[in-house]
Each structure stands twice: as C-alpha cells, then as structure tokens.
Amino acid sequence: YWATGAGGAGPDYGYGIITDGLDNVYVTGRFGVTATFGSFTLTSAGGQHAFVAKVGPAIYVDDDYTLATPGWQVDHFDVVQDAIDASANGDTIIVYPGTYAENINFNGKAILLTGSDPGNWDTVASIIIDGGALGPVVTFNTGETSASVIKGLTIQNGSATSGGGIYCNGSSPTIMGNIVRDNVASPGEGGGISCRNSSATVFGNVVGGNQSAGNGGGVYCDNASPNIDSNIIFSNTTSSNGGGICGGSISGAILNNIVSGNSANNDMGGIFCAGGTPT
Template sequence: MNRKANLNIWLSFWVLAVVLAGPAAAVTHYVSPGQSIQAAIDAAANGDEIEVAPGTYNEPINFNGKGVRLYSSGGADVTTIDGTGHYHVVQCVSNEGADTVLEGFTITDGNANGAYPDYYGGGMYNNGSSPTVSNCTFVGNSAYTASVNQAKGGGMYNYNSSPMVTNCTFSGNTAEGGGGMYNDHSSPTVTNCTFSGNTAEGGG
C-alpha cells in the first residue's frame, strides 16, 4: 500500500472520529467571592454555564456576545453585582440573544453619567441585544449627566433590543428619563415584574 493510500485511510478515520465526537460538551464554571465574574465570562464558550456563589462582586460585567447562562446559586437576596459607580453594571451590546442569561442577582450602583452612550442604562445597558433576565433585583442605579438632558434608564436601558425580563424587581432607581426602565426602538417582554420607588425628572 502506498503512502497516499495510507494517508487517505488515516484522514478517513480522523474525520469519522470528529463526527462521532460531536460538539464539545458544555462546561460549568464556578465563581466564589474574591474571584471575577468577568474572568469567568471571558473564559466561557457558548453554551457554558457560570454558577456564582453568594456574596458581593464589585465589578461591572460585559457578556461580550457570549451565549452563556450566568446564574447565582443562592438567589438575588444574597448575591450582588455592584458596579461601584461605573457607567453600567451589566452590558449586552454585542448582539446577544435569548441564550445569554442573567439569573438571580441584585444589580446595584451603576452610575451612567458619562458621554454618549454612557449616559444610558446604569443597571443594565442593552444595545442591539435581547438577553434573558430573570429573578433579578435592580436597585440603586442611576442615569444622570450634567451636560445634556438625555440620560435614561436608571435600572435598564434597551435600544433596538427585545430582552425577556421575568420575575424581576426595579426599585429605587433614578434617571432623567425612565427611572426603572427606558425602551427606545425596543420591545421587551416583561412578565411578573415589580416597579416601585423609581424616579425620573422627565417621566417614566
């Protein structure tokens, strides 16, 4: 048997092995206090899950287009993502879809007070993205700027986005427009959510 025939046989077995193996199995990443949620997102592949232990995580996060499920093991009452005054606590701005999931967190201390587009969405900023958000509490976020009267969406701002928002609470958020949530060219599906104590100078 010549070398070419041997090579063809080897390639056939290699292709068969790849086909039988199928896609890589999803991985669960674990994050504990003192570790970085963003680092786990960066390390994850589409289809992976990220489980976050109870605690407060002082960092803003960006899903960066990843189709991953980010969830807390203990729920929003004991698991907080604190934006520490950054413009947005959570960002979905890379065409994220329903397979990008944020579940079971308190989202707080986002302060959208920068230049465009950083005066939108103190708690969560969705642009051209439609993630799934469930069992979250958005509290104590703001969207204000001294230079222009356009800051909107203290709790959440959606532009050209259709997120699914379920079993969430928006409370004590403030903005120039849309204290709890502001929707611009967007059609979110909001189910069983509570809006209370949000304030806005221009309504909403």
Template sequence: MKRFTTSVCLALVVAVVSYATATILHVPSEYPTIQLGINAAVDGDTVLVAPGTYVENINFLGKAIVVTSEAGAESTIIDGSAPAHPDSGSVVYFVSGEDSNSIISGFTITSGSGTYMEIYPSYSYWAYCGGGILCAGGSNPLISDNIVMENVCAYGAGIGCHYSDPRVLGNVIILNTADDHGGGLFCYHANTWLESNMIADCNTGHGRGGGVHIQWGTATIVGNTIVGNVGGLGGGIFASHYYGLIEGNHMAYNLAQARGGGIWARWSDPHIRHNIIERNVAPSDGGGIYCDGGGHSGE
C-alpha cells in the same frame, strides 16, 4: 433519504457533543471575578457565582452563556460603583448582539451610573443610559429573577433598552432614579417583553415614565406590579409612538407631576386590557390614564 438521515444523525451528534462539553465555571473558587469567568466561558457554559459582593462591571461579550448565582439575588450582589471609566458605569452590559441564550439571573444589581452614549441618533443627543443593565446594539438577552436597585443615570436608571429586544422576567426593579426618562426602564426602538416584574419606587422627577418609558416600538407589558413610581408625565408608564400590549398589570399609587398618573400615552395605539389601575394621582389630567393623539383600545 439516506443522505437526509445521515445529515440528521450528524446534527444530533454535534448537538450532544456540544451539550456534553458545556462547562460550569465557579466564581470565586476558580475565577476571582465574574468577568474573568465570562472571559473564560464559551457558548453553552454557565458561570456560577457564590454568595458575596462583587465590585465590578460585567460584559457578556456576545456570548451565549448563563451567568447565575448559587444562592439567589439577596445574597449575591454586583456593585457597579467603581467602573474603570466614568463614562462606562452600567453594571451589566449586553451590547454585542447577545440572544436569548445569554442569561443573567439571581443577582442584586446596584450602584450603576450608566453609559454615555448616543440616545437619539437623529438629534445626535448623548446622555447616560442603563444604570443597572444596558441592552444595546441589537442584543436580545434574558434578564430574570434579579433585584435591580439604587442605580442612577439620565435614561433607564434600572434597565436601558436601546435598539434591542430583551426579555425581562420576574425581576424586582426598585428605588432607581433617572434624571430624564425611565426611572425603572427606558425602551427606545426596543420590542422588550416585560412580564411578572415588580417595578416600584422609581423616580424621574419632572421627566417621563417614573416606572417605564417606551418610545417607538411594540413592547409587551404583561402581569407586572407597577407601584409607587413618580414621573413628570406618566407616573407608572409613559408611552410615545407605541403599538404594543399592556395587559394584566396592577398599577397603583403612581404619581405624575402633570398628566397620566398610571399611564400617559402620546401618538400611540396601545391595546390596554384587563389591568387594575387604581389610586394613581395626576394634578392636571388623567389620574389613571391620559391619552393624547393616536388610537387606543381598552378592556
């Protein structure tokens, strides 16, 4: 018992010391760019950013840190329009195994063009993914209270989630355009938790998932407002090989060029319950919901 007590006390001392030594790094008064603040930070630190426009593309580098703004998203903008390399045009990167202690909050994230990467490994298919934010390589960050807007790329113009499980909470994801799939979000082999977001006016043209594209996974989609999005299949949500929960969302005024104005589910077994799905349009089939193959339940 004495040995156990000693071990517990030592663990508590280490935790207290770690908390006490956490640092707030100020941008731009101490570090001129957000990335320089991240470079200097260690796990547990906070990079606190003053209002302004920061023309840069930032990478969390696997660190368990908080990057947040002093005054909120409307006045603190990360503009990714000038990447160091045109193939690396995502505005924010989580690609080094970040976990839920890696947090970005309180920014407008805009003008991203995505990162050229292998989207479908089994086909060796490459394209640009994650215009605003790219989560890949087993990264599971927290993305909260941001405005992700006016980003353009092929897959996941707003947020691209590729073999990663981020939590995406309370964001406004608006006016993003994907050439292929996922105007707002693209989730591939990603068990994303998507809650209390506004996903609006995103577009994939004749591609899939104007608002959200999910392929392979159990993403949870709860309490979101998904309105005014346009896609070829699935104006609001496109789901393929999907086995998750879609609950308590408001989906309205979404347009599919073919099928599934609100939701298009293929070879999936989603649980769809307690949603308001109204005034969505599809010229072919399923103005509200179109299901093709697989099982599905609704309430």
C-alpha cells in the same frame, strides 16, 4: 440526572463515563462522520473514531476562592468578568454569595450567568454585583440573543449615561429573577434597565430605587420590542417621564407587572409610552 445529545451527523456510541474531583464528567465512545460537543466538532477521516469528551458541569465564581482553590483560573474564579472571559457559548456560570465590585460585559456570549440559588430571594439579595458608580453594572452590546441569560443576581450602584444597572443596545438578552436596585442614569434614560434596538425579555425581576435624569426611572425601552412580564417595579424616580417604565417607539408586551410607588417630574409616575403599540 441529565442527558444531552452530542450533535453532529451519523451515529455516536458512548461506552464509559467517569467523574473527577472537580465534578467534571468524562465520556468515552466512538463516532462516525461528525460529533459535536458544545462549540467543538470532531470530523471523521473515514470509518469510526474514538473520542473522550470532557463535560464540565459549570464555571464557578466565589469571592472566597484563592490561588489554593482547585481549578483556580480554569473553572473557579473570584471575579465574574474573568469567568465570562473564560467561558464558551453554552456554558453555565454559577455565582455564590458575596459582593463583586465590577462592571461586566457579556461580550456576545450565549451563556447562563446565574446565582447559586435563583429561586431564593434571600440568596439573590446576597449575590451582589456592585458597579461602584463607574458605568453600567451589566452591559449587553454585542448582539446577544435570548441565549444570553442573567438570572438570580443583585445588580446595584451603577451610574451611566443610559442604563445604570443593565444596558442593552442592539442585543436581546434574557434578564430574569434579578434584583436591580439603586442605579442611576444621567443625563439619559433607564436608571435600572435600558433597552435600545432590542427585543430583550425582562421577566420576574425586582426593580427598585433607581433614578434617571431622562425618561424611565426603572425601565426604559426605545426602538424596541421587549417582553416585560411579571416584574415588581417600585420606588423608581425620573426627572422626566415614566417613573416606573418608559417606552419610546416600542412594540412587544408589558404584562402582569406590579408597578407601584414610582414618580416622575413630568408625566406618568407609573408607565409612559411616547410611541408604539405595546400590549
């Protein structure tokens, strides 16, 4: 069960609620002054006005969906990027098990992109976004904030100059509960995750088997204030410094992580900080 406020100014009154076969929820009522639903605001021309609000529970992605699927290309997709493109700020996109061969970009949207069962690691391992060595698997480079969330997915087989798995630049998303594996950064940094000019939250992920020719085989941060907390970072390699984590000019926090079995050709197989004072 859930409840949500419509937002806006003045009193709003709900009179009826109904669902349809696509699990959309419709609420009827009246409002005065303004009523805000998501990113859309209704404005009264004076007095009370009626409204009918459609509250979609989520946008769904499954590689088994076809043209015959109800809601096809509306709120049911077989491509993750198509779902992102169709979403609005505040939306939730739920991805079901399968392998999605693509490279995705949040494009500045404040959305939750989540696996269908983010608390179950077996399910997380079965929901794969495979970058096909064609660039970062996931990109945040349009000023995303902590309201842009990626959760409960496997991010693999990316290859990029920096941030083979997840690339953040000038953005501060929330990256939590994912498996980030077998990605490559060359000639740059951050085989698994790269965060530049960022205050990203990197929480509760498994980051393993990534490689970089530059610094930070697993995670690299520069000119950043990240929160890197409660991750398992293992078996990552770098030709330079910081096999597990490398920071250059960083503040923020590096706490409660398991950093094990990483290697670096130069300094610090585990954690290397070239500048800054992270916790």
